[in-house]
Amino acid sequence: MALLAVVHAAFLLALLSFRTYQSEVLSEPLPLTPESLEVSINSTQQCLYLQWRVHNLTNHQELKMVFQIEISRIETSNVIWVENYSTPVTWNQVLHWSWESKLPLECVTHFVRIRSRVDDASIPELRSWSNWSSWEEVDAQKSLGQDPLVVFPINKLVEEGSNVTICYVSRSPESNISCAMEGVPIHGERLSPNVFAFILNNVRFIRETGTNIYCVSPSNMSGTILFVSKVLEEPKDFSCETQDLKSLNCTWDPGHDTTLQYQPSQRYTLFESFSGKTKLCEHKKWCHWQVAPDSQETYNLTLIAENQLRRRSVSIFFNLTHRVHPMKPFNVFLKNISATNATMTWKVHPVGNYSTLLCQVALHGEGKVIQHNVSVKVKGQYFLSELEPVTEYVTRVRCAASNHFWKWSEWTGQTFTTLEAAPSVAPDVWRNVKTVLGSHIVTLFWRPLSKSHAHGKILFYNVVIENLDNPSSVKLLSIPAPANGTELTLDQCSYQIHVTANNSVGTSPASIIVISRDPGNKNVEEGRIQGTEDGFSLSWKPQSGDVIGYVVDWSPQDPRCQLQWKNLGPNTTSTVIRSDAFRPGIRYNFRIYEISTERIAYLLERKTGYSQELAPSENPQVAVSNLTSHSFTLSWKDYSTDSQPGFIQGYHVYLKPKVEQCHPGFEKVALSDDSVCCQYKIDNPEQKTFVVENLQPESFYEFLVTPYTSVGEGPHDTFTKVTIPDEYSHVLMRIILPMSFCLVLLMVLCYLTSQWMKDKCYPDIPDPYKSSVLSLIKYKENHHPTIMNVNDCVPDAIEVVNKLEGSRIQFLGARKSLTEMEFTKPAYLYLLPTENYSGPGPCICFENFTYNQAASDSGSCGHVPVPLKTPPSQLALLTSPENLLKSLEQNYVNSSGESPAGENSLNYVSQLASPMSGDKESLPTNPPGPALCSEYRTQMAVSLGHASPSPSENSSLSLVTLLDQGEHRR
């Protein structure tokens, strides 16, 4: 019992001492101060990283603590950031905290300190702040080089629209530093003597290679690149679908591309929440997702887009079988193609066990689209019917899931053309019948069948002519296409004509017309019709009630244009003829026929008119006749009123008088050129003459005749001038002129009679003393008296031709045109060789102008053939009479003096008669006296160099040229 009491006492003492110790400990708690604070810099992100520990924590003790962090800039007293960071803390835990600086950390020195307190209500003793840690200095500039000028931050990446602060640090306190962004100066504030900061608000994307920011001092330049990225957008239109239930193809619209140079591109990731699978997509717009083999049916796919600055995501939830987008069908074929039918077959890709597809067949042709739906498992087939022959069709097919429609597949198609068939309708045939010399000239016209009726290429037309009066007489004409008509000559019988169109398959129904004995072109009065913009409105009265229809045909006035026609029903009595071929100013003739049940056409009415009348484009050619001193007549009978651009209603006769008052019947009008004119209006278009009366004699008038239509009159072009003679001029013309003519005739008769009398009674006697030979002899006698011996000339024949004396004068007067004159036959004295001469060699001639009738025309005998070289005998012949030679030398020394001696080639040219005496220049104008009327023309040798340009030229031409030279030197 005592032992128990001792143990109890000891336990109480121990308990007391423990409680005492415990109370002492809890009353003086140890401070939980942050220790081992370390500060680091991430220049890329411009962040300060802090890490520290809290000592004095017991094992496994976790306390919720608050840490207060202060950040100062440049100096510790300049606190720029205070933040309380609350976190549970355990024993020996390293705590982290970061802070992003707006100002690049390299710009200035930063200071950091921290303190803490326990944020736990169970320990109220430790809820007061601990002491601050010491300031930790962060000086990023220390780690940089000694560049004299640096711009921070380096290679900054921001989003478009951000605000960015940059700075430059200069090693020397220079004041002359300017900064610019993309060439535009920027302005900032000074942070320290060497540091300047710039705030760039709302920066925009400029280029993928970044925005250039740079600072320039007089000695240095530095800069940085601001990579401004477009804001990453949330993907749009995110969708996934499958073609085979084995894989998903997901697509989306990525929006802006945020790719920058030197920066990682935006990337996309697919995440499926049920399976927890993730796939990094290789492309920016689409991605494949492999479907799990465990037949997962529902999917919750999230598309995550991210770049260095932002992360976006979008999710979709779907059942795989509701997103089936089949592949396009394949093996599309067309078989059993006929003129109107075809069978289309195709195959589809199987979609797992989900094999029933709905396929849509579309048929495109003739501008129409026909669609049909077909259920298909593997192979599809569709029968295309009611097709048009010879028509190209495009048939297409596409498929989609039939149970849960999602999307149609792409189209797959084929083109085919149906086969030909026989033409389905008869050609539209019309005719024009003319009766010529008792025969019917029938011109058949037919229109080509439309493609829908031809059913193929029309190869030819068959025309069967059946004589109704003689049924056994049938004639067949086959006219190859594309002819659209033919001409037949029929006799006075009735004929039935069948026209069919034929292609390679068959024949069309026949078009039948009947030509009766009476062609029916009875005299129907032509009426006028006025066309409108809508066409020509025609109406008629039926003549017999038993008709199968009406035909209106028309053609322009121009016969070269083809006949057109329009078929109308039997109950029709009016129609409007419309045609794009109608032109203003063109007259169209219409005929209205009724077609009897016998298919005979009877002419009902004839109309003519213009779709739009125009004013005449030209005026008639007007002839003036019956011109008197008081009137004249205008006529334009050749003017055709039918070929005008409108119905001619009459004519306007304009007259410009010399006096202001117009003649009776004329009206004074003002023309377009403001001139005043007198106008006479002729209302009858068939009146094509007009007499202008009451004119003043010896006056001057101008007139113009112009037609007019309902639209207007012809052009006011040139007025024709008419001069009115005086009152007696016509008397003079009628009396004096015939008298003058008679008088002249009488004088001519008298002259001819006197000439005849003279020739008969007093003929002219030739005078030998007038020969020029005598004058030459006389001339020589003056110097060396001699007698011309005819033997010297060695002729043995002399031919004397008679000539009038006056010819000499004419010749001299005509010498100027010698080169232009045609040489005729002159009269010559031919000196013919006597012996030893038998060839056709040259001859020497003496020309006697006295008796040469042709001398005045030719002026020379140059036409005599002269060889280029004269035989010595003939040269001697020329030179043997010494005196004569001397005389010739005197006469022609000038013409031959320029020829150098020793020329081998010589030409003989005939020489004009030498003047008798006195002034030679006066020869052309002063004919020689009566005693010197005879002379000889001789030949002489002249060097070729002067005689002619070339030996081949005509010798007569050389002669004339030389003669002219000689004349000029006289």
Place this chain on the structure above:
Amino acid sequence: MRAQLPRRVLLSLVLRLLFLKPVVTGSCSGDDQELLRQLQHQVDFMKDSSRLLDPYMHIQGLDVPGLKEHCQERPGVFPRENALHELSRRGFLQTLNAKLGHVLHRLTILQQNLPKVQDFGTVKRYIYGIRNNIYCLAQLLPGSSETAEPTQAGTEDSPPPPPASDTFQSKLQGCQFLRGYHRFMHSVGRVFHKWRESPSRSRSRRHSPHRALRKGAHRMQPSMRGKRLMPRGQLSQ
């Protein structure tokens, strides 16, 4: 350098055997004037700044006032023109070959950074052509008096600086490099022009092609698909 000669010859022979020497076996023209004419045209094409520098400055945004003034050639990257004129013909061709190798390397880097600029690929193909012509022309040089001369211009040549981590500085350096390249090609063109005016020295080579081939051609190999077969240590100074 002399100690390296046998090794260089051996390397050249090995490479010829490996690549069958397509150029040596017949694709080189023996007409030095024709080669010079082609080189002149190629170099004239390359000296045009619109081929490279202008598009580069534009896409980098350097063609603005205040920046383009700082796009000046860095001294020492490319030899000066007077230095090129002082070189022997063989030395000149070696220097040109080496510089073009550097340019190819730099263009490849620029091409990777700026894949949208098509001009880099075009210019690289031209440079391959120039180097082939240089190789062919070197074969025609007389080898008696001008063999294996050290490239004097290489003493002022330095390998291109490594790309700066500062992208702005990289841009400027690229710009400066390209400007220097165009200037260099201009100077090269003037040297070739001078050669064409006094072609007598190279013309004598025609009579002894194999000797020059032995003595000089092995230093320069043609560009084959962009791969340089040339011993770099001999040409880049």
